[in-house]
Amino acid sequence: MFEFFTEMWGFAFMQRAFVATTVLSASVAPVGAFLVLRRLSLAGEAMAHAITPGIVIGFVTAGLSVMSLLIGGLIAGVGVAVLTSLLARKTILRSDASLASLYLIALAAGIFILSAAGSAIPLKSFLFGSILGIDDASMMLVGGVAMVTLLSFAVLLRPLIVSTCDPVFFEARTRWPWLVDQGFMLLLVLNLLAAFKTLGTLMAVGLMILPATAARYWAATITGQLVLGFVFALLSCWIGLTLSYIFPNTPSGPAIVLVAGAFFLISVLCAPLGFGRKPRKQSHADTTSLT
Amino acid sequence: MQPVFQVWDLSLGYPGKTLFEHLSFSIESGTTLAVLGANGSGKSTFVKMMLNLLSPLSGEVIWPAGRPREIGYLAQMAEFDSRFPIRVRDLAAMGAWGGFGMRRRLDREGHMRVAAALDEAGVLSIADQPIHTLSGGQLQRALFARVIMQDAPLILLDEPFAAVDQQTEAHLLTIINRWRDEGRAVVLVIHDLSSVLDHCTHALLLGGGHANHGSVTEVLTPERLVSQKYMSESQAAWMFRSALGDTKKDTSHV
Numbered sequence: 449m450f451e452f453f454t455e456m457w458g459f460a461f462m463q464r465a466f467v468a469t470t471v472l473s474a475s476v477a478p479v480g481a482f483l484v485l486r487r488l489s490l491a492g493e494a495m496a497h498a499i500t501p502g503i504v505i506g507f508v509t510a511g512l513s514v515m516s517l518l519i520g521g522l523i524a525g526v527g528v529a530v531l532t533s534l535l536a537r538k539t540i541l542r543s544d545a546s547l548a549s550l551y552l553i554a555l556a557a558g559i560f561i562l563s564a565a566g567s568a569i570p571l572k573s574f575l576f577g578s579i580l581g582i583d584d585a586s587m588m589l590v591g592g593v594a595m596v597t598l599l600s601f602a603v604l605l606r607p608l609i610v611s612t613c614d615p616v617f618f619e620a621r622t623r624w625p626w627l628v629d630q631g632f633m634l635l636l637v638l639n640l641l642a643a644f645k646t647l648g649t650l651m652a653v654g655l656m657i658l659p660a661t662a663a664r665y666w667a668a669t670i671t672g673q674l675v676l677g678f679v680f681a682l683l684s685c686w687i688g689l690t691l692s693y694i695f696p697n698t699p700s701g702p703a704i705v706l707v708a709g710a711f712f713l714i715s716v717l718c719a720p721l722g723f724g725r726k727p728r729k730q731s732h733a734d735t736t737s738l739t
Numbered sequence: 740m741q742p743v744f745q746v747w748d749l750s751l752g753y754p755g756k757t758l759f760e761h762l763s764f765s766i767e768s769g770t771t772l773a774v775l776g777a778n779g780s781g782k783s784t785f786v787k788m789m790l791n792l793l794s795p796l797s798g799e800v801i802w803p804a805g806r807p808r809e810i811g812y813l814a815q816m817a818e819f820d821s822r823f824p825i826r827v828r829d830l831a832a833m834g835a836w837g838g839f840g841m842r843r844r845l846d847r848e849g850h851m852r853v854a855a856a857l858d859e860a861g862v863l864s865i866a867d868q869p870i871h872t873l874s875g876g877q878l879q880r881a882l883f884a885r886v887i888m889q890d891a892p893l894i895l896l897d898e899p900f901a902a903v904d905q906q907t908e909a910h911l912l913t914i915i916n917r918w919r920d921e922g923r924a925v926v927l928v929i930h931d932l933s934s935v936l937d938h939c940t941h942a943l944l945l946g947g948g949h950a951n952h953g954s955v956t957e958v959l960t961p962e963r964l965v966s967q968k969y970m971s972e973s974q975a976a977w978m979f980r981s982a983l984g985d986t987k988k989d990t991s992h993v
Contacts, residue, residue, distance in 0.1 A: 609833075614818070616815065616819075617812060619790075670823075
């Protein structure tokens with residue numbers, strides 16, 4: 449057992465993958481928590497697909513550099529977000545249908561361009577991530593995004609809590625309520641890009657949503673939600689990477705997300721706010737130890 | 740009594756649709772104003788205007804003593820996320836948070852203020868419960884504690900009794916009376932002519948393209964309630980049967 453870990457951590461790419469996903473977990477956990485609490489889980493998923501053509505076009509035109517990934521992804525993400533809100537405001541479609549339409553077009557365009565350009569990256573790695581793909585530049589990207597995310601949350605945490613829990617109250621007290629919405633969407637896109645190398649475009653949002661939904665079943669406070677979400681994300685990454693190492697042909701994305709899925713299922717079955725207990729029928733005495 | 744908020748020749752509505760015109764009145768400290776009207780009469784639009792979320796079509800909005808830094812506000816429950824992971828205590832403390840900024844911990848005095856607010860609202864015993872375990876009435880009490888924490892000279896309550904039982908309503912009304920006695924101005928948006936009106940000094944009746952402001956007895960006459968489409972003639976006849984004099988028995992003039 450011990451020898452197995454020594455051997456696994458002997459590889460530089462595994463060391464990098466473990467460090468990168470540890471930092472990544474700290475970064476995506478708060479984003480995931482608020483995606484879930486703000487009822488944007490599916491919007492997050494759609495956004496992950498929507499940034500695909502940006503990444504692909506950046507890659508085809510400027511090669512696989514972190515800057516091309518970042519610029520292409522940000523343009524696509526912000527573009528889709530702006531178009532979605534434009535369609536929802538100016539046409540008959542609601543925002544979910546607008547977003548769904550746009551992300552489908554974007555995803556199809558991304559995969560089409562990638563294949564047509566005769567990409568050197570296998571499609572599988574692109575969609576589902578690869579532990580071999582994490583180079584020094586990707587590490588810098590993950591570190592940079594994590595720093596921006598955690599600093600932003602230090603400032604945005606209270607406004608995010610108020611605007612999520614009671615949006616009308618928040619709007620009434622703040623001069624720029626849109627700043628929180630837009631700032632949060634930007635953090636989402638940045639974190640999706642940071643997660644892209646390890647998890648791929650299809651799985652990136654999995655590391656945000658599943659640990660957060662699993663934590664939701666245990667936590668009675670926002671602090672509990674954030675801390676537990678991070679712990680679940682971290683464990684999912686470590687166990688998932690190990691699985692991906694044991695089975696050499698498996699992409700890392702699904703391995704990590706499957707482990708997160710296992711945490712989710714366990715939480716559904718055992719946690720106090722899952723099937724373990726009915727939330728509205730608690731007596732006063734037994735509710736203080738939920739976190 | 741100092742005027743806190745004034746409007747002059749106010750018209751309110753949206754482009755292409757005017758809800759009412761030529762409204763002038765002022766809200767003074769130590770008074771309670773009931774805002775009444777049928778659906779679509781402009782109650783929510785009026786609230787949005789007071790909160791600076793919407794500009795009037797024309798007319799002037801005046802804050803004689805300057806716009807207060809804080810307006811105590813209780814929004815309608817429709818968009819409130821009652822499953823949000825937060826304890827009653829922290830929900831109340833939210834009233835004392837600024838808009839943006841780092842997360843600071845409450846000091847000792849802050850904790851005591853939260854406890855006092857929860858106690859006054861009658862939810863101190865469940866202060867550590869997460870809000871998803873609360874009943875509708877308990878949640879409304881917790882939200883009242885948050886308004887207490889806001890400590891504002893002007894308090895705006897949007898349909899505060901829509902989902903609470905009589906006992907809770909009576910309790911919350913004592914808090915509203917306390918605010919009025921302390922010299923705060925309270926604006927209550929209510930949907931129905933209820934017992935709440937006994938506790939209001941003034942009324943603003945919206946509807947039928949008009950807005951009328953005055954003392955409760957001046958404004959809420961059967962004639963006005965019918966002409967402003969708040970209720971039908973037969974409803975007014977039934978509701979005002981005792982006020983119009985039981986001996987008379989004749990409601991034909993309503």
